[in-house]
Amino acid sequence: GYGGGGGDAGGVGRMVVHGGWDGKAWLGDAWLLSLHAQDGEDGVPATWQQLQLGGSPLPAPRNGHALVAAADGAPRLILFGGGGANGTLMNDAWSVDVEPDGASACSRLPSAAPLPQGRSGHSMARLGPVMVVCGGHGTSGWLQKTDKYLDDVWLLALPTLRWSRATCKAGADATPTPRAYHASAAVGGRVLVVGGYDGKQSLADCWWLALRDGAAAEAG
Known part of the structure; x- marks a missing residue:
């Protein structure tokens, strides 16, 4: 398997x-x-x-x-x-x-709204009491579903088991492009996101994701 x-x-x-x-x-x-x-x-x-x-x-x-x-x-x-x-x-x-x-x-x-959309190939890492979910392979559309690669970041607060979507602010360059099948890990209080696939090509870039107050995230 x-x-x-x-x-x-x-x-x-x-x-x-x-x-x-x-x-x-x-x-x-x-x-x-x-x-x-x-x-x-x-x-x-x-x-x-x-x-x-x-x-x-x-x-x-x-x-x-x-x-x-x-x-x-x-x-x-x-x-x-x-x-x-x-x-x-x-x-x-x-x-x-x-x-x-x-x-x-x-x-x-528990699954109280808001919730992330269904996805596969996403990454998840834990920063203290928060699970950080990045990207993944999802769909868009209603009657006719089409593939969609995601660039959103969702946070699951473990003490309350409530989801919230992080607002990403660009760092020196830009935010990561949509991707799935990448890897992420918690390193020194930040999340390192590496590689992935965007539906057309394999990616080899690396990004740092840092959480700020108010469920904001900064990529760079």
Whole structure:
């Protein structure tokens, strides 16, 4: 499978991989990867463990979604978005709590407006108590849907579980162009956005995104 979501599962050397596409079907399973570094040994031994997802309902099978730890070293992850069967683009958010025995509890987060539109291939990074969602592959139109690559930035405040759209202000040059299938990471209190695809070409640019007061964001 590929195109699934992956995130740190709490503690050093632990990562959860969820969902994806195996060439025939969308997947909804979750696996825990644990790395076991030992001094004086070549390579890093690793083990996989399938997680037993609990809760009703469960996240629908999907790919192109994002999965990020809710806090440093915490076994709770936030899952957002993705694409599924029949071209469905999702905008749901879920909490996934991973237990040491491989059990995990899934619960859907409240969905009060405003909400980001459904998307896949977006990126998500956490800055303190805020999840930052950038771009992605969406659609436009009503009766006839057309592909649309997005350049919006949405913030999910973890204490309140409320969404807000950030207002982006250009830095020295401009704001990032619409894109999907890029990468982002929190670095030193900012989000680094790298590369992606805009529907015509692969991108190799890098951007810093800094949050300001009032849900404003500055790109540069």
